[in-house]
Amino acid sequence: MAVHDLELDLGALLERNPALQIPRDEYNINVTSNEGGRLTPAELTDEIAAxxxxxxxxxxxFHLxxxxxxxxxxxxxxxxxxxxxxxxSLRLWQDLLIEESRRWLDRFGWVSGxxxxxxxxxxxxxALLLNSADTITPLVEHVRRHYQLTDGAEFNIEGNPENFTRDNLALARDLGFNRFSLGVQSLQDEVNEFTKRRHTAEESLSAVRNLLDTGCPFNVDMMFGLPYQTPESVRADLTAFTELGVPTITIYRLRNADRAEMGIGNRAVWNNPAVRDRLIQQGYFPDLTATYAMRQAAVEVLLDHDYYPSPCGWWSRPGTYEGGNIPQTSKNKWEHYDTMIAHGPGAYGWLTGDGAEFVQTHNDTDISGYVRYMQTQPDLPLAYGRRLDGHKAIGTALGFNFKANQPIVxxxxxRQFGADLLETEPFASAFADLIDRKLVEVIDGGAALKPTLDxxxxxxxxxxxxxxxxxxxSDAPVCRR
Known part of the structure; x- marks a missing residue:
């Protein structure tokens, strides 16, 4: 889809696609599938071993x-x-993360390979770990010593503006970090005060300048649909960052998703029904019209400055990354759906490879329970797993591939599933509908599909x-190779 065909009005786009209208407070979904046969910790351990x-x-x-x-x-x-x-506290978590990693390495020979x-x-x-070389260095040295890192492996760490001082970034660069993620969310001080973020606009801009001086790619996370935001303020925020030359800007709509209910997070303050209902009654949350106008303002600024999204929601300047202008982390996790080894409380990963079945791994999300287990038990802090096969495996791979905003080859x-996406059900009718609605286009002479900007x-x-x-x-017959 050409840029001039883009529907910038998200409300109008949703009116044309009513099946895709999901209210803010009912948006309990994630790219990670919540389906699939559930595995006990013992069963999951056997799957990892095999x-x-x-x-x-x-x-x-690693999750801190x-x-x-x-x-x-x-x-x-x-x-x-x-x-x-x-x-x-940081020393404790450094030790716990290294210990969990060590248990994987000791039990499963494939991990080190x-x-x-x-x-x-x-x-x-x-990035709190960057406050002291004593807390971050042992963790990085453990990874370098025990894992097989490819040449030029992407090393990422995320933090808030106050974490990315010049001294902290010098330490990070000395340790080999070559990509960063900065959470700003808004340059409006009243927005950050209301959401209980303790940094100012000037601190955010200072962190951006420090990151630019490293010469490394980084993203700035921004949200829209927050209390006190307006389309004009969102436009001003995005203009400030694009004119500074921020390599990647991610834009997220406020989604009041209850990740605790999904088994992959904790409840937010705003997930509490009493708190949420009170804020709604008091009119703090922008209405849908204003929220959609905020996204339109953000996208107009990004397009005007030649940014393009890859993955979806991650808008980058041309030439920021090699191979599709997408970070390597996103290529691994989403475009290729490679195996993800995840450590820490609430961390979840998956075992994929070239097969037609996948296994999800889920750690205990109770932080205190995770600590007690790691300090008293010799096994892995696994909560449960999921086995994805048949259409569930294909649907999950497609979801991550779509999220990457890279060609769906x-x-x-x-080859992997025996699935002909354009000829076999349930895929053919789904993609025919997406193509007809101009949400997906056929590219590369019919060899691949790709999301349009809509x-x-x-x-x-x-x-x-x-x-x-x-x-x-779907209950259609499962594809067989």
Whole structure:
């Protein structure tokens, strides 16, 4: 779809696609499938042990669940750093993450032989680890010593503006970090104050300038649909970042999803029905018309400055990354759906490879329970797993591929699953509908499919409705190679 054919009005686009209308407070979905046969920790351990992952590409993730403050919209696994105990808390989590990693390495021989193309420390506020070389260095040295890192592997760490000082970034660069993720959300101080983010606009801009000076790619996370935001303020925020030359800007609509209910997070303050209903009654949340206008303002600025989304929602300047202008982490996790080895409380990953069946791994989301288990038990802190096969496996792979906003290569699905996406049900009718609605286009002479910019705008809804529902839950005969 050409840019001039893009429907910038998200409300109008949803009116043309009523099946994709999902209210803000009912949006309990994720690209990760919530379907599939459930596995006990013992069954999951056996699956991990039997997985032939040596020599295969993989992504490595460590989750640090600590924050200096809790944002009221945040539904990830996190807790406050105990006051006056930051150093000891960070040392504890450094030890716990290394220990969980060591248990995987000791039990599963393939882990040390997997080809790690990308490494990411998330949270929480992962960049708290940069406050001291004593807490971050042992973790990085463990990874370099025990995992098979590919040449030029992408090393990522995420944090807030106050974490990315010049000294902290110098330490990160010395340790080999070559990509960063900065959570800003808004340059309006009243927005950040209301959501309980403790940084100012000037601190955010200072962090951006520090990151630009590293010469490394990084993304700035921005939200729209928050209290006190307007289309004009969102436009001003995006203009400030594009004119500074930020390499990648991610834009997210406020979704009051209850990740605890999905088994992959904690409840946000705004997930509490009493709190949410009170804020709604008091008129703090922008209405849908204003929220859609905010996204339109953001996208207009990004297009005017030649940014393009890949993955969906991640808008990058041309030439920021090699191979489709997409970060390596996103290529591993989403475009290729490579194996993801995930450590820490609430961390979830998957075992994929070239087979037609996948296994999800889910750690305990209870932070205190995770700590007790790691300190008293010798096994892995697994909560459960899921086995995805048949249409569930194909629907999940398609959802991640779509999220990457990279070509959905038809031969890949024929080779891996025996699925002809344009001829076999339930895929053919789903993609025919998406193509007819101009949400997907055929590219490369009929060899691949790709989201249009309208499809990118509705990627979350499309993944849920078409891939998780129509395809994953279809009772059509399962494809066989």
């Amino acid at each position: 997985f032939p992952g040596a020599g295969q590409p993989a992504h490595l993730y 669940p600590l924050c200096n403050y809790i944002c009221h919209f945040c539904n990830y696994v996190k807790r406050l750093v105990p006051r006056g105990k930051e150093d000891s 997997a080809r790690i193309d990308s490494f990411y420390i998330g949270g929480g506020t992962a 038809l031969d890949r699905y024929k 499809g990118e705008a509705l990627h979350e809804e499309i993944i849920y409705h078409y891939f998780h529902q129509r395809i994953s839950l």
